[in-house]
Amino acid sequence: MRVIDIDDPADERVDDFRDLNSVDRRPDLPALPGGRRGRGLVIAEGVLVAQRMIASRFTPHAFLGVSRRLDELADDVRVVGSDDSGPDDPGPAVPFYRATAEVMAEIVGFHLNRGVLGVARRPPVLQVDEVLAGARTVAILEGVNDHENIGSIFRNAAGLGVDAVLFGSGCADPLYRRSVRVSMGHALLVPSAQFDQWPAGLEDVHRYGFTTVSLTPDPQAAVLAESVDAERVAFLVGAEGPGLARATMRATHVQARIPMSRGTDSLNVATAAAIAFYERVRSGTMVK
Amino acid sequence: MRVIDIDDPADERVDDFRDLNSVDRRPDLPALPGGRRGRGLVIAEGVLVAQRMIASRFTPHAFLGVSRRLDELADDVRVVGSDDSGPDDPGPAVPFYRATAEVMAEIVGFHLNRGVLGVARRPPVLQVDEVLAGARTVAILEGVNDHENIGSIFRNAAGLGVDAVLFGSGCADPLYRRSVRVSMGHALLVPSAQFDQWPAGLEDVHRYGFTTVSLTPDPQAAVLAESVDAERVAFLVGAEGPGLARATMRATHVQARIPMSRGTDSLNVATAAAIAFYERVRSGTMVK
Structure with a gap:
């Protein structure tokens, strides 16, 4: 697992978690043809939901959370990391962006009680x-x-x-x-x-x-x-x-x-x- | 029914509807001994809930709403008025404070989609x-x-x-x-x-x-x-x-x-x- 500290709320690496309450810009809006609207992501809030995301077909590619939630999720995140890592990337691939509650609130746009978010790309829909x-x-x-x-x-x-x-x-x-x-x-x-x-x-x-x-x-x-x-x-x-x-x-x-x-x-x-x-x-x- | 237009959000006659989202001051907090905390009121939001309040033992003593909701509630409010009116008050007693959505939002502290509120005093609890x-x-x-x-x-x-x-x-x-x-x-x-x-x-x-x-x-x-x-x-x-x-x-x-x-x-x-x-x-x- 790669733990990356985020001090600057404007850091582009956490754009997938930005402005979650924005009606128009939130990253978990479905992506429409031509790149309009959202990023086509799915967001999991809290340790339990993040764990279920890891267990699902919505494989998370990043987490953002406070230090305490990192500890609670550490074992689960490691599993995602090892599944994801390819030959070019021998280490666990999934970054955990660690931030204070205040920095996190600035990124997502509100104070998040649950302290951790996971994000996944929407896979192809099931038929x-x-x-x-x-x-x-x-x-x-x-x-x-x-x-x-x-x-x-x-x-x-x-x-x-x-x-x-x-x-x-x-x-x-x-x-x-x-x-x-x-x-x-x-x-x-x-x-x-x-x-x-x-x-x-x-x-x-x-x-x-x-x-x-x-x-x-x-x-x-x-x-x-x-x-x-x-x-x-x-x-x-x-x-x-x-x-x-x-x-x-x-x-x-x-x-x-x-x-x-x-x-x-x-x-x-x-x-x-x-x-x-x-x-x-x-x-x-x-x-x- | 007495329809009373409210133009000034600070009008004291609508204090029972003021700051509904305030943690400390909202009027529907239970009243505690010594006059601390709330006013001991109950608030009904929307036409359907206001109608049910009228049908309940929580007899509303006032309404605050926009003109359109007044029309929808008029028949029900008249019933409350006649029940309530005493010998000193020959007309229907219950005031309907009519306001624009903007004035209403200033009074209650947020924009209220449902457009009407009823308020009642909490009667003695049931045993x-x-x-x-x-x-x-x-x-x-x-x-x-x-x-x-x-x-x-x-x-x-x-x-x-x-x-x-x-x-x-x-x-x-x-x-x-x-x-x-x-x-x-x-x-x-x-x-x-x-x-x-x-x-x-x-x-x-x-x-x-x-x-x-x-x-x-x-x-x-x-x-x-x-x-x-x-x-x-x-x-x-x-x-x-x-x-x-x-x-x-x-x-x-x-x-x-x-x-x-x-x-x-x-x-x-x-x-x-x-x-x-x-x-x-x-x-x-x-x-x-």
């Missing part, structure tokens, strides 16, 4: 087919444009044995720093993919033998508990408020509801998804 | 006994010190038919603006009370015939699905990380776990609570 192939339970999101909800869904998916998260249209970036943080790093570990065609892409899901279940508050819908015992199940959830589009619901096999008190709001989308995931665990088709 | 008396399912929190988690638990309680939320030691203020907002106003509608003695107060819960169920990630614990079919059930949840104190768990009848994937974090506390509430709905002892 829907490869994500579906080995899965038994998946979540499919439509119109979920809140980063924290997306992060929570990844965390719930990991906790309740869901194999993959797929994105229809209108969803926020699951690799934005806040999604990754709220997911506790599981946004980097749970396989995910984006449909090219929506909702036509559901045909692929059906081709792989999944029973597709739309979650809806509609009191006419089937009860969730009676809808989850197929060999392969895909749960579809929509944004709070509008929910799933009608065309999407029509394209699924089952519409299912969580029994709820009359006259109250539907649950938060990540909570509704967690209940569906739990029902799947409970149904006993998955290992307890 | 544990009166909250337990008519309840069949309750949630009991210990050490949950995150306002958003508490708000989410109230929302989930309302959505999944839980009758009350009770607080052991170490919990954050459920009437802080952020809790109320995240709860969608249900923190004002779902009855709640604070135990004086903890965990000794659990004896009261048992005296009312509740089976107490501690949620724990412990793999040795019973499966949640086998633990919810008593006539009256109280679910106990602790903070993320430490969970419930041992003495607390020992004082409950059952320790129950949500089946989870090995090696992952426990779920968010509000999500775990939602799954327990759902299991209770599912068990059929409650109306679907």
Whole structure:
């Protein structure tokens, strides 16, 4: 591991961590064709999420942190370094930029409680087919444009044995720093993919033998508990408020509801998804 | 309804809405003996939450908002006004302080997307006994010190038919603006009370015939699905990380776990609570 002290917040070597709260310039915006917008990076915040980044396919190429977090991460970072080092670079390749909390705050643009950041380039996206192939339970999101909800869904998916998260249209970036943080790093570990065609892409899901279940508050819908015992199940959830589009619901096999008190709001989308995931665990088709 | 235009952000009549983000001075801090700290108010943000405040025992005594939100709230505010008006005040008593978004931002200290605030004095707290008396399912929190988690638990309680939320030691203020907002106003509608003695107060819960169920990630614990079919059930949840104190768990009848994937974090506390509430709905002892 290469520890490099950073005293000057303007040091170009830490540009990948600069202005994380900037709407336009933050480095973890997806890169668009022609070099516009972001650098196409992914940022992990905190020791736990950085460790999960190291364990994921998002191999970090640098860290920025205070001395204490360096100590906590040292063993993990060494592993990344040795994996990365090529014949031209016999030593561990991954730099840990060490700075004071004050210098770090100037670089990233705010005071960062968690004290360490990891950064990775976004690898090629996974294809829907490869994500579906080995899965038994998946979540499919439509119109979920809140980063924290997306992060929570990844965390719930990991906790309740869901194999993959797929994105229809209108969803926020699951690799934005806040999604990754709220997911506790599981946004980097749970396989995910984006449909090219929506909702036509559901045909692929059906081709792989999944029973597709739309979650809806509609009191006419089937009860969730009676809808989850197929060999392969895909749960579809929509944004709070509008929910799933009608065309999407029509394209699924089952519409299912969580029994709820009359006259109250539907649950938060990540909570509704967690209940569906739990029902799947409970149904006993998955290992307890 | 009295509509009063506010042009000067320093106007004393809107002091109940001033500096909402101030750690020390915000008006919705609980009032302490001797007049220290806050004004002992509760703040509702947005039309929906303000409507729920009007429907709750937290009767608002004033609103601050932009013209458009006044139109949306007009019918509801009139109702409060007629309830409130005494013999000395024949007209509707509740003032709606109308301001531009800019003036409002200067008063509250930040730009408020939701455009309207209601304010109420904190009424006398409910006692544990009166909250337990008519309840069949309750949630009991210990050490949950995150306002958003508490708000989410109230929302989930309302959505999944839980009758009350009770607080052991170490919990954050459920009437802080952020809790109320995240709860969608249900923190004002779902009855709640604070135990004086903890965990000794659990004896009261048992005296009312509740089976107490501690949620724990412990793999040795019973499966949640086998633990919810008593006539009256109280679910106990602790903070993320430490969970419930041992003495607390020992004082409950059952320790129950949500089946989870090995090696992952426990779920968010509000999500775990939602799954327990759902299991209770599912068990059929409650109306679907």
